[in-house]
Amino acid sequence: MAITIKDVAKLSNVAPSTVSRVIANNPRISEKTKIKVRAAMDELGYHPNFIARSLANQSTRVIGLVLPNSTDVFFQNPFFPTVLRGLSDGANERHYALQINTGNTDEEIYDGVVQMVQGGRVDGVILLYSRIEDKVLNYLRERKFPFVVIGKPFKDVDQITYVDNDNYKATKEATRYLLSLGHKQIGFIGGDLNFVVTVERLLGFEKALREAGLQSNDDYIIHSQFLREGGQEAIGKLINLKEPPTALVVADDLIALGVLNTLLEMNISVPEDMSIISFNNVLFTELSHPPLTSVEINIFEIGYQASKSMIQLLENPNEPVKRIIVDHEIIKRLSCSESVKNISVL
Known part of the structure; x- marks a missing residue:
């Protein structure tokens, strides 16, 4: 017989609604209660059915990621795999999955975003770049679809949630x-x-x-x-x-x-x-x-904060617009020294 939320609630001596909030990692539930409920879940071997929960909530629990270039270019530059790790950690904490939109041209990338949004495949979108002019960003704004930008937007900065360095x-x-x-x-x-x-x-x-x-x-x-x-x-x-x-x-x-x-x-x-x-x-x-x-520039933190901001927006549509600036620091090594002379080509 399948283990249910009611079984977990009975063992941990809390209400079924409290178990649901623990599964959703609701901040209003105390850490002590979360530990107790999770221990009961482990003891009973209970695993939440996130697919069923998503259907009930009319939510996919999937966040779409939009890359600035084709996937070949994406994986050549270490910035992107690192920011992806941060995005993944932030999403996993709240039991969201990530879906990467791929394409070899700007038009293919745009079409992929339209399919994700209109096909109901994702709850929100994170843009891993900020362009001067961007059809994707304009499309998301026109549809009032939840999104977050990694990078400072070119315009309407006070109307878009973004994560960046200074x-x-x-x-x-x-x-x-x-x-x-x-x-x-x-x-x-x-x-x-x-x-x-x-x-x-x-x-x-x-x-x-x-x-x-x-x-x-x-x-x-x-x-x-x-x-x-x-x-x-x-x-x-x-x-x-x-x-x-x-x-x-x-x-x-x-x-x-x-x-x-x-x-x-x-x-x-x-x-x-x-x-x-x-x-x-x-x-x-x-x-x-x-x-x-x-x-x-703390790339991992940029990704993590972008995921966190996206999920906050999805779980609270009234979440205010945020401007998150991640700290930077010059790491001095051996490629700089005092100026001595001008170089000449040999």
């Missing part, structure tokens, strides 16, 4: 660090300008230079894909300038890895000939040669 401030600090080492010829390698994170970081970079009494050099600013190949292409252009920069702010560790590899092939030494600071502080930054100075 990318403007972080890049100012990264640039100031290079300035404090005596560098004045500082380049910037950013990602795609269609993404708000790239714009925010570029603005922070330029502001730091202006505050130091320096003018940004357009030749020193290059934008590329958030991939190693993007870094290889960008540094190739910078090194061939008549006066190459002596230091670089790079918007992503994977791009920076491409920069490091290319400089190594050209016998240009880091940090003796060129200093590099990048963003994300993923695992390989400690293992690169030399270890990369990088801005720790």
Whole structure:
């Protein structure tokens, strides 16, 4: 005979409704009661039927994830698997599942979101990016469908719940660090300008230079894909300038890895000939040669907070709009040193 909620309630000496609230991890239930009820569930071998509960509540308990690119690009950059772990942990805590929307083009991704939403496959959507113009975000707003953005929205910031770092401030600090080492010829390698994170970081970079009494050099600013190949292409252009920069702010560790590899092939030494600071502080930054100075943006926490915010919105439609800013920190390693000289191509 199947074990029911009533059996769990009887053994733990609480009401069946209390057992239901414990299963849903309701914050109004004391930790002492939760422990007692969960112990009774374990003793009886009771497992909640979340499918039946979802049908009764007309809820899928599934959150859709929308990627900025195809899945091939998604899994090349360590940022995304790390943010996915944070999203997964946050969802699992409340017994939600995640569904990734895939596509090789923007149109395929958009069509996939429409199918998820109109097909009733998900309760809400998390966008793992923020673009200057985005059909997906506009579609979700028009349908008043619950969603959260990882990244600062380009417009209507006070009307959209989002999780992000203060990318403007972080890049100012990264640039100031290079300035404090005596560098004045500082380049910037950013990602795609269609993404708000790239714009925010570029603005922070330029502001730091202006505050130091320096003018940004357009030749020193290059934008590329958030991939190693993007870094290889960008540094190739910078090194061939008549006066190459002596230091670089790079918007992503994977791009920076491409920069490091290319400089190594050209016998240009880091940090003796060129200093590099990048963003994300993923695992390989400690293992690169030399270890990369990088801005720790707490990727896992970004994902976790996005999941948490999404679920709060789903469980309370009156939940206020939130702006969650995750802390950052410069992790100093061996890829930056004091400015000594300008490099020359061998």
